[in-house]
Amino acid sequence: MKSRMKFPDIYSRLWPRKKLEDIRNRKTDYMIRAALIAGTALIDAAVFLAMVLPDLAPMPSVTSGLVFMIPVGTGLLLGLLLTAESYKIRAISGLYAIILSCTIVFLTLYWPILSGVASDFGFYILWSMKWIMIAAIIITPTTLMGVLIGGSTAEY
Amino acid sequence: MGPTTKAVIAIYLIFALYSGFAVVSVAHNNSQVISTTIHFSASIQNINVTYDTIQYPDGAKSYKNFRITADIIMSGRDAPLDVRVYDVSYSVAIMVVEDGKMGMKSVGSFNFYSMADPVIVNSGQTITYHTTVNITDQHFAEVINSSYTRNLGYWLVSGGLNYQISGFENLPKNKIMLSRNYSDAELMQ
Numbered sequence: 001m002k003s004r005m006k007f008p009d010i011y012s013r014l015w016p017r018k019k020l021e022d023i024r025n026r027k028t029d030y031m032i033r034a035a036l037i038a039g040t041a042l043i044d045a046a047v048f049l050a051m052v053l054p055d056l057a058p059m060p061s062v063t064s065g066l067v068f069m070i071p072v073g074t075g076l077l078l079g080l081l082l083t084a085e086s087y088k089i090r091a092i093s094g095l096y097a098i099i100l101s102c103t104i105v106f107l108t109l110y111w112p113i114l115s116g117v118a119s120d121f122g123f124y125i126l127w128s129m130k131w132i133m134i135a136a137i138i139i140t141p142t143t144l145m146g147v148l149i150g151g152s153t154a155e156y
Numbered sequence: 157m158g159p160t161t162k163a164v165i166a167i168y169l170i171f172a173l174y175s176g177f178a179v180v181s182v183a184h185n186n187s188q189v190i191s192t193t194i195h196f197s198a199s200i201q202n203i204n205v206t207y208d209t210i211q212y213p214d215g216a217k218s219y220k221n222f223r224i225t226a227d228i229i230m231s232g233r234d235a236p237l238d239v240r241v242y243d244v245s246y247s248v249a250i251m252v253v254e255d256g257k258m259g260m261k262s263v264g265s266f267n268f269y270s271m272a273d274p275v276i277v278n279s280g281q282t283i284t285y286h287t288t289v290n291i292t293d294q295h296f297a298e299v300i301n302s303s304y305t306r307n308l309g310y311w312l313v314s315g316g317l318n319y320q321i322s323g324f325e326n327l328p329k330n331k332i333m334l335s336r337n338y339s340d341a342e343l344m345q
Contacts, residue, residue, distance in 0.1 A: 032165065039172030046175035049182045055326040056185035059178050081165060084157075104179055111183040112190045124190065 029084065036081055037093050040074045041100035044143060047071075048101075048135050049108055071101075071142035072149075079150020087151055094147030098140050105135040188236050189321055195235040196277070198317045198332045200246065201284075202227040222291040228317065228334070230275070231282040238322035240274040244287060246315025246334055276322070 047070045050057040075094055082090050109128040112118040118125075208221045228244050277283050315334030321327060 035169055035172075036165065039169050039175075042172045042175040042179060046178040046182075049179060053182055053186060055324050056189065057178050057182045077164070077168060081161065081168070083161070108179055108183040108186070112187045115187055117187050117191045118194065121190065121194065 033082060033085070033089075033093060036078055037097045037100065040078045040094075040097040040143070041104060043074050044071045044097070044101040044139050045104035045108070045135075048105055048139065052109075052131050067138060068142055071139050072146040075143040075146020075148075076150040076153075077146075078143075079147040079152075080154050082151075083154050087155065090147055090151040090154075091144075094144050097147075098143050101139050101143070102132070102136050105139075106132050185324070189324060189327070192232075192235040192237040192239065192321050193330060196230075196232055196239050196319070196332070198228060198230045198241075198334060200226050200315060200334050201229050222289075224289040224291070226287050228285040228287060229282065230277045230285065230317070232277040232279050233282065235279050237324075238279055239277045239319050240322055241277060241285075241317060241319045242274050242329065244285065244315070244317045244334075246287075274320075277319075 046057070046059065047062055048067055050059040050062040051064065051067045054061055075097070078094060078097060079090050082093060085093070107114070109131055113121070113125060113128075203224070203226045206223045210220065226246070230239075230241055232239055275283060275285055317332045317334060318329045319332070320329050
């Protein structure tokens with residue numbers, strides 16, 4: 001009588017259930033972290049743009065004080081909400097948010113040039129360059145400070 | 157992750173979505189406003205100057221009662237947004253030719269047209285606005301001397317037109333400079 005051949009369960013040995021769950025959880029964590037970074041960058045950029053071009057933004061008027069306070073607040077929330085992450089990951093997330101925020105400000109202010117509307121509008125190129133540099137100067141220290149304060153508070 | 161954290165993240169992401177909408181809106185509006193500023197144009201055409209000449213017994217002449225008419229052509233060609241024109245202003249200077257040398261004498265002080273209702277120049281439209289200036293209080297006689305050969309021409313200089321882009325009334329008013337050089341035919345008329 002022929003005995004039935006039994007295949008070894010390689011799949012479950014290679015990818016045990018626990019490991020699969022770990023991967024899934026890590027994926028969710030990555031997605032949440034990416035969403036929080038993108039959210040922080042968008043809020044910082046929108047507030048800055050509402051200060052630079054108040055008549056073109058569908059937002060209530062933003063004072064210069066808010067431009068400094070809101071990146072600190074969003075950084076603080078980013079640091080607090082990434083509770084599961086290490087201190088290093090929080091700081092790196094803050095840096096990603098800053099880079100993304102400055103990129104959004106750059107793309108928004110340069111949109112008329114990139115879309116070819118104001119390609120030979122020299123005055124506008126200089127004007128937007130100035131505001132992009134100011135955005136980097138304001139958003140970088142404030143957001144980073146918020147992330148570090150939020151991170152230390154969460155650790156504590 | 158607790159329910160409070162989840163709720164905070166959800167609210168935070170809603171704010172982020174609203175901010176994203178604001179960012180896209182700023183980029184779009186900025187492009188539209190800049191495009192309108194670039195494409196909206198204005199110029200002065202069909203200038204006509206009339207005046208009365210007074211001949212004195214010693215051969216000297218003087219000129220007075222200037223009436224200057226001009227058409228301001230405003231064009232919103234290729235401009236994506238409508239434009240509201242509030243006022244037009246220009247000054248007029250007379251060119252005087254004395255013994256082959258040219259000099260310039262200002263006839264009018266700054267003449268200002270404040271439009272009772274703003275003229276709306278729609279996207280793709282061209283509007284002609286007719287203006288008339290009457291200068292009766294200035295007697296253009298001090299340069300006149302019978303020993304010279306002279307002619308009067310005219311030259312319109314340093315004009316301006318203030319406008320705003322419809323839908324963005326809080327933006328500062330833009331200005332277009334209007335100027336026109338004289339031509340020999342006009343000068344020697």
